[in-house]
Amino acid sequence: MSRPDPVALTADLVRCASVTPADEGALDVLQTLLEDAGFECTRVDRGGIANLFARWGSRGHARTFGFNGHTDVVPVGDEASWSSPPFAAEIRDGVMYGRGTTDMKSGVAAFAAAAVEFVTETPPDGAIILAITGDEEGDATDGTTALLDYMETAGEKMDVCLVGEPTCPSVMGEMMKIGRRGSMTAWVTVTGKQGHSAYPHRALNPLPALVRLMDRLASHELDQGTDHFDASTLAVVTVDTGNPATNVIPAECSAAVNIRFNDLHSGASLSDWIRDEVARTETEFGVKTDLRIKISGESFLTPPGPLSDLVAAAVERETGVKPVLSTSGGTSDARFVKNHCPVVEFGLVGQSMHQVDEHVDVAHIRQLKTIYARILRDYFA
Numbered sequence: 019m020s021r022p023d024p025v026a027l028t029a030d031l032v033r034c035a036s037v038t039p040a041d042e043g044a045l046d047v048l049q050t051l052l053e054d055a056g057f058e059c060t061r062v063d064r065g066g067i068a069n070l071f072a073r074w075g076s077r078g079h080a081r082t083f084g085f086n087g088h089t090d091v092v093p094v095g096d097e098a099s100w101s102s103p104p105f106a107a108e109i110r111d112g113v114m115y116g117r118g119t120t121d122m123k124s125g126v127a128a129f130a131a132a133a134v135e136f137v138t139e140t141p142p143d144g145a146i147i148l149a150i151t152g153d154e155e156g157d158a159t160d161g162t163t164a165l166l167d168y169m170e171t172a173g174e175k176m177d178v179c180l181v182g183e184p185t186c187p188s189v190m191g192e193m194m195k196i197g198r199r200g201s202m203t204a205w206v207t208v209t210g211k212q213g214h215s216a217y218p219h220r221a222l223n224p225l226p227a228l229v230r231l232m233d234r235l236a237s238h239e240l241d242q243g244t245d246h247f248d249a250s251t252l253a254v255v256t257v258d259t260g261n262p263a264t265n266v267i268p269a270e271c272s273a274a275v276n277i278r279f280n281d282l283h284s285g286a287s288l289s290d291w292i293r294d295e296v297a298r299t300e301t302e303f304g305v306k307t308d309l310r311i312k313i314s315g316e317s318f319l320t321p322p323g324p325l326s327d328l329v330a331a332a333v334e335r336e337t338g339v340k341p342v343l344s345t346s347g348g349t350s351d352a353r354f355v356k357n358h359c360p361v362v363e364f365g366l367v368g369q370s371m372h373q374v375d376e377h378v379d380v381a382h383i384r385q386l387k388t389i390y391a392r393i394l395r396d397y398f399a
Contacts, residue, residue: 022051022134024387025114025380027127029107032116036090038156041068044089044123048072048130048150055134057148062168065160067153071168074137075145077175082145083397084176085133085390086162086355087126087183088154091118092372099374112380119378121371125182126150128383132390142398147176154351162351166358178325179361180393181352184368185344190382191337191389195363196326197246197319197345198353199278202285203255204292206231207308208299212269221267225259227303228271232257234295235275240283246319247280247345280345285313315353319345325360332392333364336385364389 027047034044045068049059052072062069075082094104094117102108104117114124133146149169153161169175186192208228213221232254240250255276261268277288289311296307320326322343334340341364355361366386370376 022131024124024128024131024383027051027131028114028119028124028378028383029109031089031123031127032107032114032118033105034089035105036118036152037093038090039067039153041089041152045070045150045152048089048126048148051130051134052148055138060168062165064164067151067160067164069152069161069165070148070150071165071174072148072150073145073174074133075142077145077173079143079145081143081398082147082175082177083394084147084149084179084359085129086149086151086179086181086351086361087122087129088151088161088351089118089123089126090152090155091121091123092155095374101375109380113377114380114383115375115377117376119376120184120366120368121376122183122365124378124383125184125365125386128386129180129182129390132387132394136391136394140395142394144398146394147174149176151351158351158354162354166354169358176359178397179355179359180329180390181350181355181361181363182365183350183352183363184365184371185363186365186367188367188369189339190367190385191333191339191341193344194326194329194333194341195345195347195350195352196322196343197281198315198317198347198349199247199250199280199345200283200285200317201276201278201314201349202288203274203276203312203314204289205272205274205310206296207270207272209270209306209308210267213267215265215267218267222305223267224271224305225268227299227305228257228273230303231295231299232273232275235292240277241280244280244282246343247317250277250279250283252277278348279317281317281319283317285316289313315349318353318356320356320360320362326362328396329362329364329393332389332396336389336392
């Protein structure tokens with residue numbers, strides 16, 4: 019078969035309006051390409067989410083290289099603000115515009131093209147797995163986790179995995195991820211007693227309690243960072259009363275905080291701390307509280323070693339730039355893969371992801387494909 023063009027493949031994927039949880043044919047595009055190249059493909063759909071598992075080579079091989087990525091995208095926002103239709107994949111002056119061009123259909127296309135070319139021209143003594151989900155931008159409960167559940171049941175195993183998320187802040191090749199901070203959100207509602215603001219002694223104002231709690235949480239220094247992680251952060255993201263009247267003390271108010279934490283903490287330890295502070299506030303102010311906590315992911319680190327060395331060397335050979343090993347940014351599906359095998363992330367410049375007129379330099383798609391191809395050659399050498 020002819021060498022697949024990663025740019026054309028990116029465009030085909032972008033033209034599928036796969037806003038989470040819709041797939042709109044994106045995984046069919048990939049499955050057709052991969053099956054034609056001899057990959058065994060299995061759909062692992064769950065909970066209304068489309069997922070694709072593809073393997074080249076038998077399970078008996080000693081080495082299996084895995085790739086994880088997603089074809090779902092965030093909503094387009096105000097479509098009228100786009101300079102071209104968000105799912106048209108229009109190319110102007112060497113730049114492709116469209117939702118998902120950066121995050122991360124180009125990454126999926128680059129790896130798929132590299133893998134197909136590699137197994138077709140120089141079949142390796144090993145296996146290659148692609149685990150592609152349609153639920154990374156959403157709740158992520160039936161995406162990569164469903165694929166990993168399937169792999170465990172089917173006896174499938176990746177020895178190492180590369181996640182193709184955009185990792186470079188501004189220059190191609192400048193950064194790769196060897197871990198991610200944990201993420202959690204806590205919502206708290208404080209209930210007092212409504213009353214007239216001229217007679218505060220007849221009411222129980224929940225706002226001073228909530229404000230004091232938010233101040234204690236926000237002013238507390240969680241840590242000063244570790245060898246591979248920046249300091250953990252807590253941000254107050256909303257405070258709400260729903261009270262338009264200045265002469266009424268409200269009965270209830272609520273707030274939420276988001277924490278991004280390093281490897282000095284766990285979701286459980288931070289949850290315990292928040293619960294203690296909430297209980298302290300209840301006792302001091304005599305209010306009632308309701309607390310809800312969601313842990314989106316724990317912090318993790320793949321220590322620098324053979325996998326990060328492999329990826330960094332390939333990036334430097336193809337770009338001339340030595341990537342920084344980082345744990346910055348938000349969460350990714352690597353937080354699930356890390357329970358299965360060592361995992362690192364490398365992909366494109368991510369400056370325009372999730373924005374109006376999201377775009378990617380066409381030359382970067384081709385460059386990413388050559389980087390992924392070198393990683394595969396070096397891994398199986």
